[in-house]
Amino acid sequence: xxxxxxxxxxxxxxxxxxxxxxxxxxxxxxxxxxxxxxxxxxxxxxxxxxxxxxxxxxxxxxxxxxxxxxxxxxxxxxxxxxxxxxxxxxxxxxxxxxxxxxxxxxxxxxxxxxxxxxxxxxxxxxxxxxxxxxxxxxxxxxxxxxxxxxxxxxxxxxxxxxxxxxxxxxxxxxxxxxxxxxxxxxxxxxxxxxxxxxxxxxxxxxxxxxxxxxx
Numbered sequence: 001x002x003x004x005x006x007x008x009x010x011x012x013x014x015x016x017x018x019x020x021x022x023x024x025x026x027x028x029x030x031x032x033x034x035x036x037x038x039x040x041x042x043x044x045x046x047x048x049x050x051x052x053x054x055x056x057x058x059x060x061x062x063x064x065x066x067x068x069x070x071x072x073x074x075x076x077x078x079x080x081x082x083x084x085x086x087x088x089x090x091x092x093x094x095x096x097x098x099x100x101x102x103x104x105x106x107x108x109x110x111x112x113x114x115x116x117x118x119x120x121x122x123x124x125x126x127x128x129x130x131x132x133x134x135x136x137x138x139x140x141x142x143x144x145x146x147x148x149x150x151x152x153x154x155x156x157x158x159x160x161x162x163x164x165x166x167x168x169x170x171x172x173x174x175x176x177x178x179x180x181x182x183x184x185x186x187x188x189x190x191x192x193x194x195x196x197x198x199x200x201x202x203x204x205x206x207x208x209x210x211x212x213x214x215x
Contacts, residue, residue: 010040010183012055015148016072017043018183020084020096023122023212026154028090034182039087046083047072071146074098074126074210081212095215100208101199109199110173113151113164116211123151123164125179126207127198129186146205150180160190169195 010018018034021043025031033039041059050062050069057063064070072080082092099112116123129147153163162168163178177195181188202208 010185011044011049011051011057011059011061012185013051013071014040014044014049015181015183015185016077017047017049017084019124019148019150019210020047020077020081020212021088022150022154022182023124023152024081024084024088024090024094026122026152027094027120027212027214028085029088031155033088042087043084046087047077047080067145077210093214095213097211097213098208099211100206101203102206102208104208107172110169110171112209114169116209116213117152117164119213121152121211121213124148124210124212125151125198125202126205126210127202128205128207129201131201131204132193132197146207147181147185148210149186150182151177151209153178153180157190 017040021034021040025033034043044059044061048062049072050064051057052067052070053063053065078096078098081094081096085092085094101109104112113123126146126148128145130145151164153160153165157163157178157180158165160178162175168175169177174196175194176192177198178190179193179198180190
């Protein structure tokens with residue numbers, strides 16, 4: 001699937017509600033709740049996703065011709081986490097943190113991830129998708145730019161190795177890693193990518209870690 005096309009599960013630019021919904025459901029709710037299309041629609045509406053004028057928009061989300069307004073900003077996502085919890089019917093007891101890679105010393109990237117993971121957090125990463133893949137195999141440029149995907153494997157995904165829980169994911173790791181795309185915009189719910197290239201793509205977007213955790 002070309003990532004410029006709508007996902008069969010989520011419309012374009014819904015990576016934030018997809019990631020947050022998955023994380024909240026994992027930590028405090030019903031892990032199967034996001035199978036319900038109406039729940040997904042409510043999540044996208046609650047965090048106020050903005051799409052482009054030519055994007056598929058079956059849920060009547062906000063529309064803007066300004067590419068900078070597409071999706072949801074980290075700041076807005078943080079303010080609206082309680083709304084995600086409300087949609088999923090859980091208590092407002094989770095926290096969303098951001099750790100920008102441009103603020104982390106180069107050698108501490110893996111430590112940041114593993115420390116949050118050991119505390120039971122769900123960790124995602126924001127990055128420039130075009131920087132990660134550049135061009136599709138047929139030479140068509142991908143239109144997906146800023147994106148958020150999950151690093152933490154959920155139930156049923158632990159055998160997809162290497163992932164951030166794998167023993168080899170330690171200081172100065174430079175191999176491949178599983179990246180889980182809850183919105184499906186990358187064309188596959190799970191992909192193996194090079195960790196260092198992923199970090200570079202994140203730094204290009206002034207991105208970093210999205211961490212959903214208990215206080």
